Amino acid sequence: MAGVSKGTVDRVLHNRGKVSPAALEKINEVLNVIDYEPNLIARNLKSTKVYRICVLLPDPVFDPYWLPCVNGIQDAITEFKAYNVVIEIHYFNPESTKSFLKTNETIISQSPDAVLLTPLFHKETIEIINQYDELGIMVNTFNNQVESSSIKSFVGQDLYKSGRVAASLMNLILPKGQIAIIHIDESLKNAVHMQEKERGFRSYFEEKNLSNFSLTTLKVKYSNIETKLPAFINENPDLSGIFITTSKAYQIASTLSNVTDKKIALIGYDLIDKNVSFLNQGLVHFLIHQNQKRQAYLGVSTLADHFIFRKDIPETILLPIDIINVENASFYVS
Amino acid sequence: MAGVSKGTVDRVLHNRGKVSPAALEKINEVLNVIDYEPNLIARNLKSTKVYRICVLLPDPVFDPYWLPCVNGIQDAITEFKAYNVVIEIHYFNPESTKSFLKTNETIISQSPDAVLLTPLFHKETIEIINQYDELGIMVNTFNNQVESSSIKSFVGQDLYKSGRVAASLMNLILPKGQIAIIHIDESLKNAVHMQEKERGFRSYFEEKNLSNFSLTTLKVKYSNIETKLPAFINENPDLSGIFITTSKAYQIASTLSNVTDKKIALIGYDLIDKNVSFLNQGLVHFLIHQNQKRQAYLGVSTLADHFIFRKDIPETILLPIDIINVENASFYVS
DNA sequence: AAAAGTAGTGTGTTCGAGCACATTTTTATA
DNA sequence: TATAAAAATGTGCTCGAACACACTACTTTT
Numbered sequence: 001m002a003g004v005s006k007g008t009v010d011r012v013l014h015n016r017g018k019v020s021p022a023a024l025e026k027i028n029e030v031l032n033v034i035d036y037e038p039n040l041i042a043r044n045l046k047s048t049k050v051y052r053i054c055v056l057l058p059d060p061v062f063d064p065y066w067l068p069c070v071n072g073i074q075d076a077i078t079e080f081k082a083y084n085v086v087i088e089i090h091y092f093n094p095e096s097t098k099s100f101l102k103t104n105e106t107i108i109s110q111s112p113d114a115v116l117l118t119p120l121f122h123k124e125t126i127e128i129i130n131q132y133d134e135l136g137i138m139v140n141t142f143n144n145q146v147e148s149s150s151i152k153s154f155v156g157q158d159l160y161k162s163g164r165v166a167a168s169l170m171n172l173i174l175p176k177g178q179i180a181i182i183h184i185d186e187s188l189k190n191a192v193h194m195q196e197k198e199r200g201f202r203s204y205f206e207e208k209n210l211s212n213f214s215l216t217t218l219k220v221k222y223s224n225i226e227t228k229l230p231a232f233i234n235e236n237p238d239l240s241g242i243f244i245t246t247s248k249a250y251q252i253a254s255t256l257s258n259v260t261d262k263k264i265a266l267i268g269y270d271l272i273d274k275n276v277s278f279l280n281q282g283l284v285h286f287l288i289h290q291n292q293k294r295q296a297y298l299g300v301s302t303l304a305d306h307f308i309f310r311k312d313i314p315e316t317i318l319l320p321i322d323i324i325n326v327e328n329a330s331f332y333v334s
Numbered sequence: 335m336a337g338v339s340k341g342t343v344d345r346v347l348h349n350r351g352k353v354s355p356a357a358l359e360k361i362n363e364v365l366n367v368i369d370y371e372p373n374l375i376a377r378n379l380k381s382t383k384v385y386r387i388c389v390l391l392p393d394p395v396f397d398p399y400w401l402p403c404v405n406g407i408q409d410a411i412t413e414f415k416a417y418n419v420v421i422e423i424h425y426f427n428p429e430s431t432k433s434f435l436k437t438n439e440t441i442i443s444q445s446p447d448a449v450l451l452t453p454l455f456h457k458e459t460i461e462i463i464n465q466y467d468e469l470g471i472m473v474n475t476f477n478n479q480v481e482s483s484s485i486k487s488f489v490g491q492d493l494y495k496s497g498r499v500a501a502s503l504m505n506l507i508l509p510k511g512q513i514a515i516i517h518i519d520e521s522l523k524n525a526v527h528m529q530e531k532e533r534g535f536r537s538y539f540e541e542k543n544l545s546n547f548s549l550t551t552l553k554v555k556y557s558n559i560e561t562k563l564p565a566f567i568n569e570n571p572d573l574s575g576i577f578i579t580t581s582k583a584y585q586i587a588s589t590l591s592n593v594t595d596k597k598i599a600l601i602g603y604d605l606i607d608k609n610v611s612f613l614n615q616g617l618v619h620f621l622i623h624q625n626q627k628r629q630a631y632l633g634v635s636t637l638a639d640h641f642i643f644r645k646d647i648p649e650t651i652l653l654p655i656d657i658i659n660v661e662n663a664s665f666y667v668s
Numbered sequence: 669a670a671a672a673g674t675a676g677t678g679t680g681t682t683c684g685a686g687c688a689c690a691t692t693t694t695t696a697t698a
Numbered sequence: 699t700a701t702a703a704a705a706a707t708g709t710g711c712t713c714g715a716a717c718a719c720a721c722t723a724c725t726t727t728t
Contacts, residue, residue: 005678010716018676041375041416042714045683082375158665165661172506204661320665323657327499327538331492331654339708344686352706376684380713 001034002026013038040309044083051085051307053300054107056117058094064272065247065292066094066118068334072297080304087300088112097121104128113307114138116299119146122192140313142299143292144193155299155317159193162288162321163200163245166267169286169323170241171204173265176212177240180232183219184248194245201243214238225251230259241265250274253283271324271333279326289322289332335368336360347372374643378417385419385641387634388441390451392428398606399581399626400428400452402668406631414638421634422446431455438462447641448472450633453480456526474647476633477626478527489633489651493527496622496655497534497579500601503620503657504575505538507599510546511574514566517553518582528579535577548572559585564593575599584608587617605658605667613660623656623666 002009004023011019012027019027030036060067070089077087090107093099100121107115108131115132119125119141126148132139133150142155170179181201183194198217205213216236220228229252233239242264244252249268253275256264266284268275270292278284298317305311324332336343338357345353346361353361364370394401404423411421424441427433434455441449442465449466453459453475460482466473467484476489504513515535517528532551539547550570554562563586567573576598578586583602587609590598600618602609604626612618632651639645658666 006715007678007717008676011677014716016717018674020676023676037415039416039714042379042683043716045376045379045714046716048683081371082373161661161665165659168659168661318665320656321662322654323659323662325499325502325657327495327502328655328657331495331652340685341687341708342706345707348686350687352704354706357706373684376713377686378713379684380686382713 002030044308047084049084051083051114051304052110052112053085053087053114053116053303054110054112055087055089055296055300056100056103056107056115057089057091057296058118058120059091061091062094063247065270067272068293069296071334072293072295073300076297076300076304079301080308083304083308085304085307087304094120097124100124101128104131108132108135108137111135112137114140114152114303116140116142116296116303118143120144122146138303140299140303142295153299153302153313153315153317155295155302156319157290157321158318159196160200160203162269162290163197163202163243164204165200165321165323166197166243166286166288167201167204170201170243170265170267171208171210171213173285174213174241178214178216178236178238179241179243180236180239181215181217181243181245182252183217184222184225184244184246184251197245222248222251225255229255233260233262239264241267244268247272247275249284249287250278253278257283271329276329276333279324279329282326285325287324287329289324291319291322293334294319336364378642381418383418385417385448385638386444386446387419387421387448387450387637388444388446389421389423389630389634390434390437390441390449391423391425391630392452392454393425396428397581399604401606402627403630405668406627406629407634410631410634410638413635414642417638417642419638419641421638428454431458434458435462438465442466442469442471445469446471448474448486448637450474450476450630450637452477454478456480472637474633474637476629487633487636487647487649487651489629489636490653491624491655492652493530494534494537496603496624497531497536497577498538499534499655499657500531500577500620500622501535501538504535504577504599504601505542505544505547507619508547508575512548512550512570512572513575513577514570514573515549515551515577515579516586517551518556518559518578518580518585531579556582556585559589563589567594567596573598575601578602581606581609583618583621584612587612591617605663610663610667613658613663616660619659621658621663623658625653625656625666627668628653 002023004027008019008023009027011017012024055073057069058066060070073087073089080087088110090103092103101124115137117139125146129139129148129150138152139150140153141151145154145156181198185194202215205215218232242252244266247268247270249266253266267286268284269288269290271287271289275284275287279287302313306313322332336357338361342353342357343361345351346358389407391403392400394404407421407423414421422444424437426437435458449471451473459480463473463482463484472486473484474487474489475485479488479490515532519528536549539549552566576586578600581602581604583600587600601620602618603622603624605621605623609618609621613621636647640647656666
């Protein structure tokens with residue numbers, strides 16, 4: 001259309017220089033008129049470059065919470081297979097920093113173009129992120145946030161806000177009484193995670209000046225629950241609600257049903273099978289859905305889109321805080 | 335790898351016949367070994383066929399409810415542009431069956447490969463669907479369901495269940511009292527839509543034997559509200575909750591705040607600006623998000639995926655029934 | 669004046685699949 | 699055995715972009 005060969009057009013498109021002013025002007029004019037946009041698909045057809053994205057994920061064997069993530073990543077794998085993007089999942093034991101570090105070494109030996117990781121262990125994460133940075137490997141995170149200038153992107157939820165959502169629901173269920181905030185975890189790797197939720201939860205009650213409530217924090221481990229929880233209930237006869245900051249609401253629900261007939265409102269996180277089962281039984285009132293599947297999917301898909309289509313990677317993606325009760329749960333379980 | 339030319343392989347892949355048993359076996363063996371899957375991108379590169387998808391949408395000028403759909407479709411447009419898929423939006427006046435029919439004629443004159451429509455008018459929809467069927471044009475629907483064997487797919491929500499979700503929330507807010515189910519609409523085009531929600535809402539209270547509640551149905555038009563609603567409130571001093579089955583909760587909220595100081599629980603639909611504003615003011619307690627944007631997006635994207643990647647079109651896609659209160663609303667507003 | 673350099677431009681190949689057409693091999697028939 | 703018909707197989711081009719390389723027409727250097 002501009003009366004020149006595709007080679008000259010190519011030089012204009014990619015600023016490779018060596019184009020006469022006359023040709024440049026003519027070509028730009030035509031580009032404007034036809035509103036030229038490159039066909040992103042054809043572009044990737046030629047390139048022989050294979051992009052490798054490694055995902056560092058806690059093994060769902062240790063905690064079913066991570067199971068949906070695998071599906072999310074599987075979706076991404078099939079979606080991007082045709083584009084020369086290889087996505088690999090590497091599992092580690094979420095209770096072992098050693099396992100975390102070892103799996104990272106495996107990943108580094110694969111020399112990927114980018115890594116998506118769940119930064120469970122703060123100190124170790126910072127270390128390995130620096131390693132990745134030096135090797136020029138891009139790092140995305142999801143699930144929980146870690147501050148580091150070397151991290152390209154984070155996908156997750158606003159945990160403070162999700163605590164507030166839980167509080168607003170608790171306030172709806174209960175007119176008054178004592179509420180326990182229970183953190184359940186073997187280690188304290190999720191400490192910040194859980195504290196943010198607690199902070200949000202408390203802020204709601206403080207802000208609204210709801211003085212007819214009293215909030216107590218309780219930290220237990222799985223092995224502790226059966227002894228600690230009954231004792232706590234005996235000591236606090238006024239207890240009417242429990243907010244569980246992790247996905248382990250089912251552990252509380254199951255113990256609770258053996259200990260007392262009292263109706264205690266339970267609000268927890270995540271649609272894992274056991275939680276949904278207690279939700280359907282009416283022992284858990286609300287669950288907050290953290291949508292791990294989508295978190296994981298978005299974590300890798302933004303990377304793939306960046307490599308293939310040169311799309312920008314958003315610094316932060318905050319997923320909606322889904323409120324789940326027995327009536328709408330079925331639509332969220334994938 | 336099989337010692338034959340790509341032409342022969344091509345004949346095997348597409349069952350074009352004229353292949354010797356020996357070659358066929360060898361080729362199939364190789365295909366199995368390398369786990370061959372065609373590169374869907376390269377396939378579409380060659381094809382000069384341009385797929386045309388028309389979307390029949392109520393003009394957002396008449397009802398802002400439809401505005402997010404435009405964004406959803408815009409997303410699909412940019413996503414599928416590179417694949418020779420042309421997606422066009424055609425607007426009609428949701429208050430005029432004539433406009434609906436006329437816009438359909440325009441669409442037919444474009445002879446598209448598929449149509450996505452919002453079947454607001456039942457009788458007229460059936461008519462034009464038959465027309466599309468005769469012309470071999472595929473029809474998808476979203477927003478509300480219409481029974482017809484010629485419809486390929488429906489994207490929407492389970493309205494009965496969404497009524498139940500609303501009821502479960504109302505039951506949480508209120509201990510007892512009278513609840514009004516209000517249908518607001520100029521015409522009765524949404525009749526089935528609204529009745530399903532009412533049926534679900536009532537079923538919840540009936541099922542749970544909640545005899546301390548009484549439910550009343552009220553049909554009003556926008557022009558009626560300012561006279562009918564105050565009268566209704568005077569006649570029913572026990573009124574403590576209102577369930578609005580359309581996206582017009584803001585109209586009730588706004589009238590209500592002028593009429594009475596009594597705290598009446600409001601539950602409605604859709605995150606349109608005015609509703610969210612009343613949600614933030616505390617006058618609306620819950621909104622149910624129907625996610626029209628995603629409905630519209632999925633409506634066209636399943637079609638595009640079908641044409642380009644030969645993916646199956648699911649008969650029904652039911653989106654989750656999102657529960658929105660003031661604490662999590664901001665994450666859903668796009 | 670010949671050689672070398674340089675700015676500007678054009679050509680050819682590749683990616684993976686689809687498809688029309690050409691070519692070779694085998695089989696059937698005169 | 700020659701020859702036509704049928705069966706089997708191979709070749710070449712295209713889609714849109716990327717890029718290496720070849721080429722022309724001047725200008726500068728030796």
